Amino acid sequence: MSAVDAATLADRVQQSLRQVIDPEIRQPIPDLDMVGGVTVDPTGHATVGLRLTIVGCPAADRIQRDVQEATLSTPGVTAVTVETSVMTPEQRHALTLKLRGPRARGAQFGRDSLTRVIAVSSGKGGVGKSTLTANLAVALARRGLAVGVVDADVHGFSIPGILGIPADATPTRVDQMMLPPVAHGVKAISIGMFLSPEQRGQAVAWRGPMLHRTVAQFLTDVFFGEIDVLLLDLPPGTGDVAISVGQLLPHAEVLVVTTPQPAAAEVAVRSGLVARQTGQRVIGVIENMAGLAQPDGTVLELFGSGGGLETAARLSQGQPEAVPLLGSVPLSVDLREGGDRGVPIVVARPEDPAAVAIEAIAARLAVRSTSLAGRSLPVTLR
Numbered sequence: 001m002s003a004v005d006a007a008t009l010a011d012r013v014q015q016s017l018r019q020v021i022d023p024e025i026r027q028p029i030p031d032l033d034m035v036g037g038v039t040v041d042p043t044g045h046a047t048v049g050l051r052l053t054i055v056g057c058p059a060a061d062r063i064q065r066d067v068q069e070a071t072l073s074t075p076g077v078t079a080v081t082v083e084t085s086v087m088t089p090e091q092r093h094a095l096t097l098k099l100r101g102p103r104a105r106g107a108q109f110g111r112d113s114l115t116r117v118i119a120v121s122s123g124k125g126g127v128g129k130s131t132l133t134a135n136l137a138v139a140l141a142r143r144g145l146a147v148g149v150v151d152a153d154v155h156g157f158s159i160p161g162i163l164g165i166p167a168d169a170t171p172t173r174v175d176q177m178m179l180p181p182v183a184h185g186v187k188a189i190s191i192g193m194f195l196s197p198e199q200r201g202q203a204v205a206w207r208g209p210m211l212h213r214t215v216a217q218f219l220t221d222v223f224f225g226e227i228d229v230l231l232l233d234l235p236p237g238t239g240d241v242a243i244s245v246g247q248l249l250p251h252a253e254v255l256v257v258t259t260p261q262p263a264a265a266e267v268a269v270r271s272g273l274v275a276r277q278t279g280q281r282v283i284g285v286i287e288n289m290a291g292l293a294q295p296d297g298t299v300l301e302l303f304g305s306g307g308g309l310e311t312a313a314r315l316s317q318g319q320p321e322a323v324p325l326l327g328s329v330p331l332s333v334d335l336r337e338g339g340d341r342g343v344p345i346v347v348a349r350p351e352d353p354a355a356v357a358i359e360a361i362a363a364r365l366a367v368r369s370t371s372l373a374g375r376s377l378p379v380t381l382r
């Protein structure tokens with residue numbers, strides 16, 4: 001092989017390496033300056049320098065394997081050696097600056113961001129808010145959107161479990177930046193990931209300022225990249241986190257989850273009203289745990305009926321635009337089991353009526369997420 005051929009082959013290997021996507025950052029590794037160099041000797045043996053972001057990178061084995069496969073898939077390459085090293089602090093710093101782009105730290109979801117932020121709230125606990133947030137996130141990701149979830153439910157941080165993220169998973173840290181674990185195509189960060197195993201087993205008693213700082217840190221230091229939608233799982237009720245989110249993300253939209261019990265509507269409405277007081281817009285109500293169809297054709301309405309419509313009607317009062325009931329998700333054993341197993345029902349059993357209802361809600365949300373109508377876009381005046 002001539003020297004020119006070897007150089008051309010090395011270029012081709014570089015091209016092939018574009019197929020290798022960092023599983024946490026979700027960008028091709030050459031764009032992340034993770035490829036140190038490529039040489040090919042006259043026998044077609046390629047040597048690839050791979051720079052991992054940190055020591056003990058959890059994705060190291062997978063990236064090395066992908067690099068080997070991509071290199072060997074290049075016609076003309078007969079063998080490969082991957083020389084793995086770790087970025088220097090300077091290289092890591094340069095990477096974080098590159099990933100953050102021109103945006104200042106702290107402005108990840110500011111007013112000029114095109115990410116749609118949707119906070120999911122409920123009046124009381126146990127209505128299925130986390131289950132719906134996780135399933136909606138996966139359903140939106142399966143529709144091709146880039147989706148992130150922030151589990152800000154300090155008392156019931158259940159999002160990782162529902163998405164099948166191991167209880168001891170922690171975000172990878174690169175410099176000041178944290179890379180959230182990815183499951184079912186969704187980037188997820190949870191308060192539970194910052195607690196010690198002992199703390200996880202206890203009730204978390206945090207004061208307002210601590211909660212505020214933690215949510216603020218999620219929004220600044222966690223690298224979500226250019227995502228289309230960020231879903232926030234709020235704690236039930238109208239407490240400190242809801243108010244913090246209102247302050248930190250005043251342009252967030254709010255979904256209110258309630259059960260079909262008309263009596264539950266009152267507390268559900270209250271959570272919507274608090275969001276509105278902080279300037280957020282209530283975009284819809286989701287009724288969960290609605291009637292379950294029985295084999296004999298009857299419908300078991302364990303929690304009554306009408307709560308979703310009632311909540312939507314009350315939140316619509318005095319508003320220029322009615323707040324719609326976006327959908328009614330029936331009781332479903334498979335929905336609960338999917339959450340317990342870490343395989344959301346929209347993946348595990350998409351034909352289940354609960355999954356169908358969640359898909360329909362995701363479809364309604366996705367249509368609006370691609371529209372910029374009514375959004376204020378960043379404009380620079382010279």
Ligand SMILES: Nc1ncnc2c1ncn2[C@@H]1O[C@H](COP(=O)(O)OP(=O)(O)OP(=O)(O)O)[C@@H](O)[C@H]1O
Pocket residue numbers: 122124125126127128129130131132153155156157158235236288289290329330331332333335336337339340354
């Ligand atoms: N439609 C449904 N059918 C059957 N079980 C459901 C349904 N929705 C949720 N569940 C189950 O109800 C329980 C409570 O759900 P989840 O944790 O999502 O509620 P939550 O509103 O987020 O509660 P909290 O905010 O108090 O943590 C879970 O076991 C979940 O699997």
